[in-house]
Amino acid sequence: MTTVFPLLRLPYLVLMPILEQMELMEKISLSILSKRARMFLKLLKMKCEHINLKLNGDRLEMTVVFNNSEELKMDMYIYRTKEIGLKYGHDYISRWPGTLTPMDYVLPIMDVTHCSSIKQFTIASVSKYDTLSFLAKLPKINEVIVEESPLPKVLKIILPVSSAVTIIFTISVYADKPKYLREIFKGNLDAVTVREYRVSIMPNRDMMLSPNDLRMTNAKMLSLPCTFFKVKDVNRYFKLWMKKKCNDRLEYLRVTTGRWLKKIKINKLLKGLNAVQIPIRTDKTFRVLGNIKQFNSEDSNEEITSEFDITRADGRQATIRISNFGTVCFYVWPESTDDTTNIEPNQSSFTRKFSRLSSFYNSFIERFK
Template identity: 55%
Template sequence: MTTGLPLLRLPYLVLMPVLEQMEFKERISLSILSKRARMFVKLLKMECEHINLKLEHDRIEMKLFFDNCRGFEIRTVKVFMYIDKYQRHNYHYDMSFSCCPGRLPPMDYVLPIMDVTHCKSIKQLTIAEVPQWDTLPLLAKLPKIDEVIVSSGWRFYTLSYEDSLEKEKQLLVILRTVLPVSSAVNFSHRFQNPNHLQEILKWNLDSLVLKQHPYKRFKTFSLNDLLVTNANALELHDVTLNVKDLNRFFKLWMKKMCNP
């Protein structure tokens, strides 16, 4: 019968060389076990270039990009955090955690991993699908987010109109939560309720991008939509825009009769 090695009980001068020989994935796995483990792993200076987060129906996907790998061939690490008790397996997954009795909820691993990799911001937060669990406590704690992407992976064409509206309401709550730390939003989703789009257009954003949904095109972007838009930069991709309305908008803009 063998006993486990009490790793964290090793003297500091012995422990640190052992941690330095670990792979990136092993270090990250060790760091989430306890605050004391994270304290030692953090001393290894695993500086992450940037991090991308992706919210889906039953999981959070976290992708870490490393610039200085210090001899390691690995450049990226993917961490998948599932909300159910069943561990998912895929040969392309670098790391995965699932919700088990007595363990932290998977979303609670995001901030410790950011801390141990010395990453202060999120480059991209992708909402691939409105999660089925409450992500607001996590999103409220996230630091600066460079860009929020609402992807075209939503399967609204399989939902009823009422269910689609409910999903959109949940999406707006998520966006309101992250808006204070992000000012760039990229959409490839057609809103069922035009009032939901109007609300987003009124937000004070640095950048707003609207793209064609693969299954449904945006409705005509009207003069009123242009007039209420507060984003400093607005990009419309494959969105129907009436030329007459566009000319009227430019005339009002030149006369300083609309938002400059």
């Protein structure tokens, strides 16, 4: 007969050294048991680098990556076996019957590792059973990756708590559901990326969206595949940007118009923009969503072939970069400036503000002399 040891009833000065000596997996397992255990474990300040979630049918997979590269993985079966599996790397540490919803296990682990948001939430597939109801408890998500058709229920639950969406689809999945993409385009997201697994080299006309769909986008960063818009549609969007009649939040747009963009198509792309061709600088970088961004591609044969600057009537500037594969990158400068790059924040505005503050301070002191 085994006797249960009342660990949490130990005095604080005795309990904390015991918790510190526990293995990482033991601490995480203990944090799920009760709020009281989690309260003490939080004092150990275990901090993770990031947390990823993946919904794969009736299984929710959780990966916790710590600063020392250690990984904790959990498999939570939602309806089939209602089982929780705790893994360290690829080896199972323990299994136990799951009496709670998956999020009731995810949230305590996020709490004890001081993680306020999920880095990536991937929807690989959705079970025929109701596996989406537990998503209502989802905290903030930095990026949602949808590997199959975006479902209305998923969008309704996930979009309000996410700042970025990446959609990966095949032609057959997307062709009859463009309305879901339109809903994402209109969302107040920081970044929207659409990746396409092409079944055929030829563009599918059923997948083409209208210029109004591009106009209604509201994301700060937008990346789209080639079957969405024609060159003349992208040109029309640039003209709307010049007139301040489209998304004013836009910082970066990437559109793949098709391989080998010929000179005649480049002329159509730049028509009416008063674009000025500038020398190509491979080291030129821009700030997108606060991060340094540079033109790069997974294909080593893709390179920048031409670069142009355009300027709006209010002085706002943007750069259009075109690759030999027909990729068009549109970078909007954060504010009007005479510099040719916006890597560093504008120091002149800071200097002006500091000068005004200094003048105000000096005048204030003079009154008391």
